[in-house]
Amino acid sequence: MKPVKVGLLGLGTVGCGTINVLVRNAEEISRRAGRDIQIITASARDIIRARQCDTGAMKLSADPFEVVNDPNVEIVLELIGGYEPARELVLQAIANGKHVITANKALIALHGNEIFKHAQQNGVMVAFEAAVAGGIPIIKAIREGLAGNTLQWLAGIINGTGNFILTEMRDKGRDFDEVLAEAQSLGYAEADPTFDVEGVDAAHKLTIMASIAFGIPLQFDKVYTEGITHITQDDIVYADELGYRIKHLGIARRTSLGIELRVHPTLIPRRRLIANVNGVMNAVLVKGDAVGPTLYYGAGAGADPTASAVVADLVDVVRVLTSDPENRVPHLAFQANAITDLPILPMEAVKTAYYLRLRAEDRPGVLADITRILGDSGISIEAIIQKEPADGATDVPIIFLTHKIFEKNMNEAIEQIEQLPGITAKVTRIRVETLK
Ligand code: NDP
Ligand code: HSE
Numbered sequence: 294m295k296p297v298k299v300g301l302l303g304l305g306t307v308g309c310g311t312i313n314v315l316v317r318n319a320e321e322i323s324r325r326a327g328r329d330i331q332i333i334t335a336s337a338r339d340i341i342r343a344r345q346c347d348t349g350a351m352k353l354s355a356d357p358f359e360v361v362n363d364p365n366v367e368i369v370l371e372l373i374g375g376y377e378p379a380r381e382l383v384l385q386a387i388a389n390g391k392h393v394i395t396a397n398k399a400l401i402a403l404h405g406n407e408i409f410k411h412a413q414q415n416g417v418m419v420a421f422e423a424a425v426a427g428g429i430p431i432i433k434a435i436r437e438g439l440a441g442n443t444l445q446w447l448a449g450i451i452n453g454t455g456n457f458i459l460t461e462m463r464d465k466g467r468d469f470d471e472v473l474a475e476a477q478s479l480g481y482a483e484a485d486p487t488f489d490v491e492g493v494d495a496a497h498k499l500t501i502m503a504s505i506a507f508g509i510p511l512q513f514d515k516v517y518t519e520g521i522t523h524i525t526q527d528d529i530v531y532a533d534e535l536g537y538r539i540k541h542l543g544i545a546r547r548t549s550l551g552i553e554l555r556v557h558p559t560l561i562p563r564r565r566l567i568a569n570v571n572g573v574m575n576a577v578l579v580k581g582d583a584v585g586p587t588l589y590y591g592a593g594a595g596a597d598p599t600a601s602a603v604v605a606d607l608v609d610v611v612r613v614l615t616s617d618p619e620n621r622v623p624h625l626a627f628q629a630n631a632i633t634d635l636p637i638l639p640m641e642a643v644k645t646a647y648y649l650r651l652r653a654e655d656r657p658g659v660l661a662d663i664t665r666i667l668g669d670s671g672i673s674i675e676a677i678i679q680k681e682p683a684d685g686a687t688d689v690p691i692i693f694l695t696h697k698i699f700e701k702n703m704n705e706a707i708e709q710i711e712q713l714p715g716i717t718a719k720v721t722r723i724r725v726e727t728l729k
């Protein structure tokens with residue numbers, strides 16, 4: 294089948310991230326979508342400057358309208374940002390019968406109602422997963438995964454730049470302006486970073502989430518919006534002393550009177566999971582009547598994470614263009630003829646670190662025997678704790694933390710340790726995963 298031809302608007306952080314992911318994962322993406330995806334043309338203001346991606350095979354133009362009017366382009370990726378000319382370009386692409394994928398939350402929050410109407414009239418798709426919470430598939434989760442629920446409320450850390458600033462201020466005592474400059478250099482911030490720190494970007498995203506959660510029109514002008522610029526180092530310290538973290542939250546809640554829509558800094562009890570979402574990471578809590586609270590976590594900004602969401606939308610659109618409509622999403626995610634028979638590893642071939650709890654007689658030589666067995670099995674010890682014997686007991690608990698080793702080696706070592714005369718009970722083993 295012929296490759297799907299795509300036109301790209303924008304060769305910045307997200308545009309180049311998308312090209313790089315499409316190249317890096319070309320084979321997997323094609324197996325999922327059922328067709329190859331080819332960016333044939335792209336636009337940026339400066340088409341001479343070197344980029345963070347390879348544009349060699351694309352026709353480049355400084356005029357983005359050339360891309361949306363190119364008759365060979367079937368899907369337009371709008372990764373320019375801002376209200377205009379993005380709105381005009383997207384409407385032109387739709388009028389030309391092209392499907393559109395955008396990461397532009399400002400555009401969707403303000404002009405989504407108009408854009409979706411035109412898309413419906415022209416029978417084209419408009420997808421915007423990357424517009425909210427970067428790489429987290431939150432649009433899909435709310436719109437599809439939670440479709441059986443009456444959604445009651447959602448609350449999220451939905452601006453990576455703001456969370457990065459608050460985290461660095463709290464953890465390292467860094468200065469607001471210095472951290473903002475770093476967020477800009479890392480490609481997290483908006484072209485106008487006041488959108489990040491004054492809460493406008495979070496309000497755009499909240500507008501979108503509230504619409505798909507509650508089935509209401511996009512109403513950006515109704516969001517109460519407060520940024521983080523007035524938060525000081527002292528506030529962060531005092532909140533900490535009280536057992537709280539300060540997070541910039543977007544909250545949408547259904548009440549008997551109407552929908553709350555608000556974005557502001559918030560004290561959250563330190564023990565809450567969402568209070569421990571740090572740096573550029575985002576997290577969204579969604580409460581449904583049937584499922585209860587659910588939490589979605591991941592990178593909220595940056596080239597590759599955002600590209601992940603853009604490419605997911607691309608695969609969705611290509612599937613509709615390619616496969617039979619009743620099986621738009623293949624049952625096993627990959628096209629039936631592209632399923633591969635990768636081997637499943639036996640447990641013995643799995644490598645993890647371990648926590649071991651032993652009970653051993655409290656006499657010289659026992660610990661040496663254990664460490665010798667571990668050493669002979671190639672198991673390196675990260676930490677040992679020997680506890681005091683309980684009243685009247687002659688044996689003591691000994692806890693080991695090991696570095697990573699194959700399960701097979703650990704099985705053999707445990708078998709030998711349990712046969713030692715000084716060992717008084719079976720060894721308890723818990724595998725350790727740092728989940729980094
Ligand atoms: P960048 O500023 O890095 O890139 C924007 C690109 O658009 C640049 O290549 C720029 O060209 C091009 N461009 C701007 N105006 C025009 C124009 N009139 N005609 C043609 N090209 C133009 O932005 P990002 O990649 O960071 O953001 C893109 C979109 O993705 C925005 O809507 C943003 O909100 C959204 N987003 C960004 C995330 C991130 O982590 N950065 C995360 C999630 C969403 P030139 O390079 O020549 O100036
Ligand atoms: N500027 C945005 C942020 C990009 O920092 O979250 C991701 O939408």
